[in-house]
Amino acid sequence: MENGHSNSALATRPHDRIKLNVGGKLFETTVSTIRSGGPDSLLAVLSARPSDDQNPVFIDRDPEIFSVLLSLLRSNRLPSTSSRFTKQELADEALYYGIESHLKSAISPPPFKGIDASVVTTIRPAADGLSSAFTAGADDGSVWIAHAGQISGYDWNLTHAGTIRTHLEDITSIRRVWPEVAAVGSETAAGLHFYDFSGGRHVGSAHWTDPSDPRIYKARVTALADSDTSVFASFDCRHGENCILVIDKSTLQIESEFGRQNGSSTKSMVPGKLTYLPERNVLLGSAVTAGAFGYSGYIRLWDPRSGEVVWETIEPGSGRSSRFGDSFADVDVDLDESTLFKICSQSGDLAMADLRNLGDDPWVYLKDKNPIMRNTGGAGSSVLHCYRKQVFAGIDGGLEVWSRMEEREREDIERESRVCEGSYRRNYVDKVEDSERGIIQRIEGGGDRLFVSREGVEGIEVWESSSFSGVASVL
Amino acid sequence: MPPFVSSMPPSNGYHHAKADSNIITVDVGGQYFQTTKQTLTLAGSKSLFSRVSDSQLGGVVPFIDRDPELFSILLSLLRTGSLPSKAKAFDIQDLISEAQFYGIEALIVSSLSNPSQFEAFNLEKSLVLPLNGRDSPSAISTTPYGSVHIAHGSKITSFDWSLQRKSTILTQFSAVDSLLAISPSVAAAGATDFSGLQILDLEKGFVKETLNWENATRSSSTVQAIGSSSEFLFTSFESGRRNSNSIMVFDIHSLIPVMEIGHCEIYGAELDSAIPATKLDWVSGYNLLMASGSHSGPSGVMGNIKLWDIRSGKAVWEQKEKIDCFSDVTVSDNLSAIFKVGVNSGEVFFADLRNLGAENPWVCLGDKRKVVNGKKEGVGCKIESHGNQVFCSKGGDLELWSEVLINSSRKSEDGLEDRVFRRNLMGRVKDIGGSRITHMGFGGNKMFVTRKDQQSVEVWQSSVRGF
Numbered sequence: 001m002e003n004g005h006s007n008s009a010l011a012t013r014p015h016d017r018i019k020l021n022v023g024g025k026l027f028e029t030t031v032s033t034i035r036s037g038g039p040d041s042l043l044a045v046l047s048a049r050p051s052d053d054q055n056p057v058f059i060d061r062d063p064e065i066f067s068v069l070l071s072l073l074r075s076n077r078l079p080s081t082s083s084r085f086t087k088q089e090l091a092d093e094a095l096y097y098g099i100e101s102h103l104k105s106a107i108s109p110p111p112f113k114g115i116d117a118s119v120v121t122t123i124r125p126a127a128d129g130l131s132s133a134f135t136a137g138a139d140d141g142s143v144w145i146a147h148a149g150q151i152s153g154y155d156w157n158l159t160h161a162g163t164i165r166t167h168l169e170d171i172t173s174i175r176r177v178w179p180e181v182a183a184v185g186s187e188t189a190a191g192l193h194f195y196d197f198s199g200g201r202h203v204g205s206a207h208w209t210d211p212s213d214p215r216i217y218k219a220r221v222t223a224l225a226d227s228d229t230s231v232f233a234s235f236d237c238r239h240g241e242n243c244i245l246v247i248d249k250s251t252l253q254i255e256s257e258f259g260r261q262n263g264s265s266t267k268s269m270v271p272g273k274l275t276y277l278p279e280r281n282v283l284l285g286s287a288v289t290a291g292a293f294g295y296s297g298y299i300r301l302w303d304p305r306s307g308e309v310v311w312e313t314i315e316p317g318s319g320r321s322s323r324f325g326d327s328f329a330d331v332d333v334d335l336d337e338s339t340l341f342k343i344c345s346q347s348g349d350l351a352m353a354d355l356r357n358l359g360d361d362p363w364v365y366l367k368d369k370n371p372i373m374r375n376t377g378g379a380g381s382s383v384l385h386c387y388r389k390q391v392f393a394g395i396d397g398g399l400e401v402w403s404r405m406e407e408r409e410r411e412d413i414e415r416e417s418r419v420c421e422g423s424y425r426r427n428y429v430d431k432v433e434d435s436e437r438g439i440i441q442r443i444e445g446g447g448d449r450l451f452v453s454r455e456g457v458e459g460i461e462v463w464e465s466s467s468f469s470g471v472a473s474v475l
Numbered sequence: 476m477p478p479f480v481s482s483m484p485p486s487n488g489y490h491h492a493k494a495d496s497n498i499i500t501v502d503v504g505g506q507y508f509q510t511t512k513q514t515l516t517l518a519g520s521k522s523l524f525s526r527v528s529d530s531q532l533g534g535v536v537p538f539i540d541r542d543p544e545l546f547s548i549l550l551s552l553l554r555t556g557s558l559p560s561k562a563k564a565f566d567i568q569d570l571i572s573e574a575q576f577y578g579i580e581a582l583i584v585s586s587l588s589n590p591s592q593f594e595a596f597n598l599e600k601s602l603v604l605p606l607n608g609r610d611s612p613s614a615i616s617t618t619p620y621g622s623v624h625i626a627h628g629s630k631i632t633s634f635d636w637s638l639q640r641k642s643t644i645l646t647q648f649s650a651v652d653s654l655l656a657i658s659p660s661v662a663a664a665g666a667t668d669f670s671g672l673q674i675l676d677l678e679k680g681f682v683k684e685t686l687n688w689e690n691a692t693r694s695s696s697t698v699q700a701i702g703s704s705s706e707f708l709f710t711s712f713e714s715g716r717r718n719s720n721s722i723m724v725f726d727i728h729s730l731i732p733v734m735e736i737g738h739c740e741i742y743g744a745e746l747d748s749a750i751p752a753t754k755l756d757w758v759s760g761y762n763l764l765m766a767s768g769s770h771s772g773p774s775g776v777m778g779n780i781k782l783w784d785i786r787s788g789k790a791v792w793e794q795k796e797k798i799d800c801f802s803d804v805t806v807s808d809n810l811s812a813i814f815k816v817g818v819n820s821g822e823v824f825f826a827d828l829r830n831l832g833a834e835n836p837w838v839c840l841g842d843k844r845k846v847v848n849g850k851k852e853g854v855g856c857k858i859e860s861h862g863n864q865v866f867c868s869k870g871g872d873l874e875l876w877s878e879v880l881i882n883s884s885r886k887s888e889d890g891l892e893d894r895v896f897r898r899n900l901m902g903r904v905k906d907i908g909g910s911r912i913t914h915m916g917f918g919g920n921k922m923f924v925t926r927k928d929q930q931s932v933e934v935w936q937s938s939v940r941g942f
Binding site: 016017019026028029030033067071074075077079080081086113115116117118150243305368403405407425427428429430431432466467468469470472473474475 | 502504505538540541542565566567569572573599600601602603604605607608609610628629632634635638639640641642643645646647649679680681682696713846930933934938
């Protein structure tokens with residue numbers, strides 16, 4: 001990248017250059033630099049004037065911020081002088097000149113690596129700061145947080161983009177189904193509701209009803225997932241009966257219903273977690289209860305078109321898969337690798353199953369000999385989240401990551417032989433101090449960030465990797 | 476019209492440039508700079524500056540689309556070889572990336588992190604490099620210009636020479652016990668519970684090659700120590716069944732095995748040959764490899780130190796350590812001496828490399844009476860040599876040993892020994908103490924120190940050299 005610039009850096013022809021007068025300060029640069037912001041940017045438009053005009057182009061903006069942005073265009077990195085301005089100021093100014101994509105790529109953190117991440121900030125909504133749910137759906141590092149009855153949005157820069165008040169008193173599930181539309185549900189109020197974030201309006205809702213059964217009444221949403229065209233919501237009635245509704249994303253109308261069960265035992269409880277697997281067009285649902293005799297629950301795959309159960313496992317009890325007294329506490333799916341992961345409630349061990357080859361006992365238990373992890377595990381609350389080919393596990397307050405070693409680019413190795421139980425390494429992401437902040441409630445990745453919320457702790461933590469060493473002076 | 480609008484040097488004070496072809500004018504981001512051809516050639520033929528001086532021939536002032544203020548700093552660097560004091564107003568990372576653009580990063584490196592600027596007596600604890608996660612450092616390796624690689628748990632984190640940037644890779648080891656940087660982005664890593672020496676690409680994070688030792692029992696070969704000279708890579712292997720050990724010599728560039736030295740098979744209860752070398756130090760002045768290893772048993776700690784001649788593959792000197800065995804040992808080329816810290820006494824000893832024939836070559840530099848005590852005061856002490864000094868850690872404290880050079884005729888009058896070594900406790904009062912020091916490394920003008928249970932690396936450097 002740098003070398004590519006150096007070829008054009010030595011401009012000797014005068015008409016390749018352009019002079020700018022920004023707020024009274026003169027700048028001289030090349031046309032190619034100015035145009036690197038893209039054809040639609042203000043700067044590119046300004047550079048397109050006749051070359052025989054020798055007068056500098058006057059722009060009535062702050063020259064100091066411009067010099068930062070000019071450095072960005074020249075070198076593709078932000079100079080240290082940018083620290084004089086807030087990220088918001090830079091973003092606004094970059095938007096004015098039409099080069100915000102340049103700024104985004106320079107500000108955004110490097111690819112997220114669980115083995116090298118730290119907390120960069122904690123987002124705390126101003127009122128009712130205990131976050132009950134959040135969604136990082138847009139994949140640009142932005143996040144929408146539901147706290148009590150409000151939804152607060154934070155953009156890719158983690159700047160507060162706005163807060164809306166919903167009619168619900170306690171949102172417990174939220175999913176960003178369109179760039180500006182959130183689907184929300186509450187365990188204390190009926191129905192699934194859609195809110196337009198920019199306008200702050202209620203735009204639709206879906207309720208589970210059954211004309212032939214009057215007991216299906218005031219069903220509440222427990223979990224949400226979405227595909228490109230549909231939203232999947234699990235509904236639960238007061239007497240336990242539950243089902244999954246498919247809602248069309250564009251009309252916000254109910255399309256179909258499947259997976260109806262009576263909720264009388266752990267095998268037929270409402271799923272507490274839903275994930276849509278686009279590659280296979282199946283919906284993964286899981287339910288876990290913690291009782292006096294330990295954890296129990298099921299993992300089930302449905303085909304949403306037919307509503308049939310494609311595969312299921314029930315723990316404890318089904319097949320040889322469950323380790324005695326160590327049934328799973330949470331499950332998640334790595335979409336990139338088509339692998340299902342579960343975490344054991346007692347031991348904290350991780351097991352994986354190949355989604356293309358699910359049978360009676362698909363589980364392979366991962367091994368790790370990291371000596372500092374030896375005394376972990378034990379009956380705690382466990383949360384699992386797969387992101388960017390890494391598996392994040394929150395066990396009580398501790399945050400762990402299972403990651404695979406980089407593979408040398410070689411085509412002749414079969415994928416089957418690469419993914420085996422020995423290829424994952426288990427490491428702590430956090431430090432002991434971090435784990436003392438509270439029990440991890442929810443983990444979700446978005447962009448190059450990982451968001452973590454903890455029980456009874458205000459706000460959500462933002463974890464990022466950084467190529468900056470973080471060197472600190474102790475003189 | 477402002478004077479810099481025209482690209483041809485008109486009558487604005489720059490007409491001298493045409494008269495004297497040795498003077499180069501360059502326009503950087505709208506500001507004119509003048510310098511000589513000689514100054515620009517200092518940047519090297521691959522840099523952008525060499526093209527600037529070439530393009531001057533046409534009589535047109537070349538234009539470089541970069542920040543003029545940063546350029547003025549780099550021009551000062553070219554002129555004087557060192558950064559001007561006004562560079563402190565800039566961020567080091569800005570200067571480095573600008574120097575990378577012009578292709579003169581090496582000049583910044585040599586002005587800020589030159590090994591010749593290492594001042595042992597002027598080191599103070601100045602920086603801390605934090606490591607993410609909960610693992611403490613298990614091995615450390617430095618490069619001559621001050622970049623450092625730290626193994627912690629199954630990860631290796633590398634810091635660049637300016638200590639501003641880092642990167643982390645995952646390895647197959649559960650903990651790396653030996654680490655050695657071979658080139659800026661390649662390192663050799665091994666562990667005592669993992670078979671084979673892995674050559675790792677630290678940028679991309681994959682294993683380039685795995686080197687193994689074919690032992691007689693055909694069991695795994697664990698790595699006990701790694702060392703290197705300019706030509707060779709030395710690795711001390713032990714068989715997985717722990718009944719044989721050997722030192723393999725590889726060509727450091729091609730990684731092809733060159734020879735095997737010190738192969739030991741263990742028969743019966745012969746303990747001495749069962750001790751693999753756990754430290755390999757190359758003594759370039761003597762063309763010898765020092766290999767040392769120790770073993771802690773019910774009768775105390777015993778060990779051996781051997782000097783190997785690589786050309787003949789024979790040990791030229793061997794020292795068996797029974798009384799007050801070393802806790803750690805190092806060799807100093809500049810001082811022509813081996814230094815050890817005794818495991819019982821906790822005192823530093825030296826053995827003159829020019830005079831190793833004696834029955835007991837060790838000269839105690841501290842309290843000689845402590846040699847026979849059974850207190851094990853020296854457990855966990857580390858000793859490393861760098862330049863003309865020897866650094867010894869005792870618990871959380873660091874000692875600096877240096878030789879006092881005395882005119883030979885005066886020695887007898889003052890009642891001094893043949894060679895006089897004196898020590899200093901390093902650091903200011905606030906730096907002294909802390910957790911036990913586990914590793915010391917030296918690179919550029921810096922010393923790196925890691926401590927037990929601390930997920931960070933301390934950097935000690937001269938006060939005046941800090942940017």
